[in-house]
Amino acid sequence: MQTPALTVTGLGKTFTMHLRGGIQLPVVANTRFALHAGTCTVLGGPSGAGKSSVLKMLYGNYGTSAGRILVSHRGREVDLAAAGPRTILELRRETIGYVSQFLRVVPRIGALDIVAEPLVERGADRVEAARRAGELLSRVNLPERLWELPPATFSGGEQQRVNIARGFITDHPILLLDEPTASLDAANRDVVVEMIAEKKRAGVALLGIFHDTEIRNAVADVTIDVTGFSPARKAA
Numbered sequence: 001m002q003t004p005a006l007t008v009t010g011l012g013k014t015f016t017m018h019l020r021g022g023i024q025l026p027v028v029a030n031t032r033f034a035l036h037a038g039t040c041t042v043l044g045g046p047s048g049a050g051k052s053s054v055l056k057m058l059y060g061n062y063g064t065s066a067g068r069i070l071v072s073h074r075g076r077e078v079d080l081a082a083a084g085p086r087t088i089l090e091l092r093r094e095t096i097g098y099v100s101q102f103l104r105v106v107p108r109i110g111a112l113d114i115v116a117e118p119l120v121e122r123g124a125d126r127v128e129a130a131r132r133a134g135e136l137l138s139r140v141n142l143p144e145r146l147w148e149l150p151p152a153t154f155s156g157g158e159q160q161r162v163n164i165a166r167g168f169i170t171d172h173p174i175l176l177l178d179e180p181t182a183s184l185d186a187a188n189r190d191v192v193v194e195m196i197a198e199k200k201r202a203g204v205a206l207l208g209i210f211h212d213t214e215i216r217n218a219v220a221d222v223t224i225d226v227t228g229f230s231p232a233r234k235a236a
């Protein structure tokens with residue numbers, strides 16, 4: 001069998017509330033799963049179960065309290081849980097993409113440039129990057145009259161579509177999706193479902209959080225219920 005794109009073993013997260021006398025808040029313990037090329041894995045479980053915390057650890061946004069996150073990177077396995085900031089940046093540049101819930105709006109930069117930026121940063125030709133960005137913005141039905149405008153004044157759904165176009169423009173072998181469809185209408189949700197299917201066909205290993213059951217059912221090959229990694233359950 002093919003080596004997983006990413007393997008999580010014994011992963012745990014406990015938040016320490018420094019402003020509350022150092023109270024310890026265990027969120028997940030002994031989390032284990034693997035992500036495979038061409039597969040979309042979905043994190044399930046009720047609100048507060050720890051889905052976002054797991055996703056953020058996999059992108060290096062949150063530190064880990066225990067365990068390993070082995071990422072297949074440049075032909076070898078790198079433990080992201082033990083990696084320093086430079087390695088994490090390298091993993092983000094080449095191996096792990098992330099689509100957050102909200103667009104980080106940069107003042108005065110137009111939507112097309114925001115979408116093209118990840119390709120330009122990776123050395124792509126500006127004209128080609130802009131062409132790809134335009135293709136993706138058309139795909140997510142953002143009217144062309146908005147392309148040159150900074151998205152600060154866009155509606156929530158329009159901003160989210162710019163964010164999705166930006167997150168999908170690169171060819172990272174692993175793609176993390178943190179509720180990318182929360183404020184979309186039905187037609188655009190279908191577009192995103194199709195874009196996820198294309199990533200799968202291209203061999204990308206996806207991991208996502210989707211609160212919408214219909215989308216979850218449409219994209220998930222594997223569902224992992226995070227309550228299975230609850231520290232209380234472990235202690236019981």
Ligand SMILES: Nc1ncnc2c1ncn2[C@@H]1O[C@H](COP(=O)(O)OP(=O)(O)OP(=O)(O)O)[C@@H](O)[C@H]1O
Nearest residue numbers: 015025027045046047048049050051052053054226
């Ligand atoms: N930065 C943080 N500091 C302290 N506690 C946190 C932090 N981030 C998350 N938590 C806590 O960890 C627990 C899990 O939160 P998380 O956001 O991972 O859950 P979730 O399953 O993604 O929830 P939802 O479906 O509501 O988004 C919650 O009790 C939350 O309060």
